Amino acid sequence: GSPQWFNLDCEARSAVDLAGYFGIDINEMEFLEKLPRSDNPERGFVGDYQDPKGQIPPSSYGVHAGPVADLLREYGLNVEAKRGLTWKRIKKEIAAGRPVMVWVINNTLPGFAVDYTSSDGETTLVASFEHTVVVIGYDSMYVTIQDGGSVYQRTISQFLDSWGVLGNMAILVNP
Numbered sequence: 001g002s003p004q005w006f007n008l009d010c011e012a013r014s015a016v017d018l019a020g021y022f023g024i025d026i027n028e029m030e031f032l033e034k035l036p037r038s039d040n041p042e043r044g045f046v047g048d049y050q051d052p053k054g055q056i057p058p059s060s061y062g063v064h065a066g067p068v069a070d071l072l073r074e075y076g077l078n079v080e081a082k083r084g085l086t087w088k089r090i091k092k093e094i095a096a097g098r099p100v101m102v103w104v105i106n107n108t109l110p111g112f113a114v115d116y117t118s119s120d121g122e123t124t125l126v127a128s129f130e131h132t133v134v135v136i137g138y139d140s141m142y143v144t145i146q147d148g149g150s151v152y153q154r155t156i157s158q159f160l161d162s163w164g165v166l167g168n169m170a171i172l173v174n175p
Helices: 010-021 028-034 065-074 087-095 156-164
Strands: 079-082 100-105 113-117 123-127 130-138 142-147 150-155 170-173
Touching: 010 028, 010 065, 010 100, 010 130, 010 170, 028 065, 065 079, 065 100, 065 170, 087 100, 087 130, 087 170, 100 156, 142 156, 150 156
Parallel strands: none
Antiparallel strands: 079 170, 100 130, 100 170, 113 123, 130 142, 142 150
């Protein structure tokens, strides 16, 4: 992994790192620029990736799993965006050698979601300090996380609490 370049480019950074693990080299800036733009994070990147962290739409926010997965498929990575995943499924993916990109709050801190209705009328959950990381390992007590250029561990409980805020959203790589 590499450090993020901007305040709100975590989705691009995590996606590029995930693709790189599977041998697909993607330029992060190119990926970031190719993400669709929208005021709905389910449809595209909300706002400007250089703006401050911690905002919710319609202010600069980021993007949810669907548009990121769509773009990763354009680069040849067989992925799917999911919500409502279980910890058991994450463990299964990691045990099979497939890191998982997940949506958490900040660096796996607690948080809460709120309903947001975009200009297209769709209502979705959003949360202040939405952030993406890649789960790369686990043991009986800890989850190992790649967060840009850093690797760290969190207790399983702390990870699950943070991951649950946005409905256990993730991008899985299909075998």
